[in-house]
Amino acid sequence: MQENGSSFGMWSDYRSKYEHMMIGLMSGTSLDGVDAALVRIKSDPSGKLTEVSLVDYVCVPYSDELRKEVIALCSTEHARIDKLVCAHFGISEWYAYTVKRLLQSAKLNSSDIDAVCMHGQTVWHAPETKMFPGPESDFAVKSTLQIGEVSVVHERTGIPVIGNFRSRDMAAGGEGAPLTPYLDALLFGSPHEGRVVQNIGGIGNVTVIPAGAERERISAFDTGPGNMVIDAVVRAETNGRQHYDPNGSIAAEGNVNQELIALYMQDPYFSRKPPKSTGREFYGAAFAQRFIEEANRRSLSFSDTVATATALTAESIVRAIEDFVLPDTPVAKLLACGGGSSNMTLMDMIRKRLPQGVSLHRTLEFGIPDNAREAIAFAVLGHESLMGRPSNLPAVTGAGRSAILGTMSL
Template identity: 55%
Template sequence: MARIQGAASYKEKQHHLLIGLMSGTSLDGVDAALVSIETDKHETIQKVRLEQFYYLPYSDALRQQVMLLCSPETARVDQLTVTHYGLAEWYAYAVQQLLRQAGVAADQVDAICMHGQTVWHVAGNTQFPGPEGETSVRASLQIGELSTVMERTGIPVVGNFRARDLAAGGEGAPLVPYADLILFRDEQKGRLLQNIGGIANVTVIPAAAADEHIFAFDTGPGNMVIDELVKEGTAGRLRFDEGGKIAASGRVSTELLEIYLADAYYQLQPPKSTGREVYGKAFVDRFRAEGHKKGLSFEDMVATATALTAKTIAQAFERFVFPLVPIDQLIVSGGGAHNETMLGMLKAELPKHIVVMTSAQFGIPDDAKEAIAFAILGHETLMGRPSNVPSVTGASRPVILGNICW
């Protein structure tokens, strides 16, 4: 079987076929994208095309197990270790199903580019006992063993993308903006790329932008709070608010909303990132308890959580984007792109001249964009090129991301 033995062999080609794997903070499942990337003789990306997409939902048992690992109160080292390897079996299965659907053999694929499942993200400096006294540590843990995926599929795997940026003094996130620039840069239009997954994050791309002109950050909760409220409120019958129908049937509590708009995170200047350790189950429990005190119905709480996401996104634009960059279009992706109530709330908060679109209107399915992005990041790793953006992550310099399991 022909197989790449190193980056030098990969760089000799101008057409590359990769698989991007993404499992986000929503803990809903695995997005797998088969992506072709064409480069010119100068090794510059000329075309990125999605060939096939496959979604593998997590089982309830797996979702619950991973959820426990995202909280210091419930995480156990034995379960963390087992899940690290067990999740890799899910990733490998997703790859196999994707290839079956596409009618593509494993030996035609250059590499799998795998984000892994984030269970803890500490972007700021944390004090730790070092060899010469206290030292500062930045840390983020994505689980899913690369070697298992390689062994099950026979395809080289690139993963652990965030670690190198953290080592270089960055937040380790967001990483997708590098790919956003390749996919969505426009000579005439200033664009905002807003992903609404479990956490919401935005990439700011000025018209005719170069790498050093873009910036990005996590705006706050995306679907995470809404999903948890829906799961609890329906006794697990529903996992998310499809189309925003539950929110549309409720009333937004201005009083509850104002309490949670006061969260200190929203005032922090970018670069910044956040995750389930801030907006996970403990946050939702407090939100729900406050809602009950105020006599809110289940529908009212979902409506208010939806408004929280829309409002914090819009406020982030007002504080950190609009004073710096003229914007013409907002392009939404992720699960939130399907939530019509959320999109309606978001449009109502924005200046009238900004056109709100979804990535699907650009030929990139809303749920596939981040998986495609990690295929691009893996490609750059194999080309030996940096793909973090220091203006986005706060890293001291551009660095080549990820580890490779050949």
């Protein structure tokens, strides 16, 4: 693969261009696979973004073997340091392979791309402060880990790579997530109506965009489990033969147990005020196992359990909007994206629970494929970092200040 680092040149060369071709990579907590978006970004002479357009998109699904490896790494009971280190480099080979697939699809060479911007695979996210021994007094530490070595992707593709986006925000006192609201405001904001963008990946997160909102008025937070509990129930009940509920067909055959919904909606996370973020360490295998055990105590069938897990996601999303969005921000539309937006049973549950006056849509209706949004977002975040501009939103993450995100491999 031809190295294009020399053409990348000094930062001034990058910043002097009015058009850039970026690749954004995202592999989320749902562990579906790697999403890769080829994004054209145009700027005016002042450097301000004038256009963000999706040129091409590919998804490389994870193999069952890789999915099992990563799930084990997300568990304190099963994670091993040797496996973690190997996966940190090994998953980078998946990222590099996906970049090559995208270049083939778009009929481009590595020299046509300015940079690859990769989020990495989250295995642990711990935004709540913990104390760590220090030389004189203990340090207050927030932490997160996204595996995937940028140097491997750079070496395999010949393209400069920027990654590790969350860490700088956390170093500045933030939660390190969500980071996609920067793009949501750019693509989905309206001067006439308030909107929320609800991503339903492994974890659900919402971006709140008031009508005519300036950057400082954007807010966002994780709503709780997205597909994560649903997927875990399906995997457990099918002994790993199936990893998710296609189109919500299993849930559609079951009945929701409202008693179980009421029990789990008492989870303290749901009543905690934003900014807040969560992940597999809270809503992963252990949480799902407790959920299944409670369902078994109530003699729920497989389809009833999946239906109830689906309803928990729907209820947590709508409750978050009712409790933390609508009291301050009028909203006309909810735009759903992520894998969960293809789950028709889940979407129907959300539609029926939304307050009057709020209609449900998919980002696809606004020109952005449901699964491409986050990959596009990281292409834009990488561009902003290379332009020397902060792209975290302190009002969203709780950081003490704006910060330029990411770590670069040149």
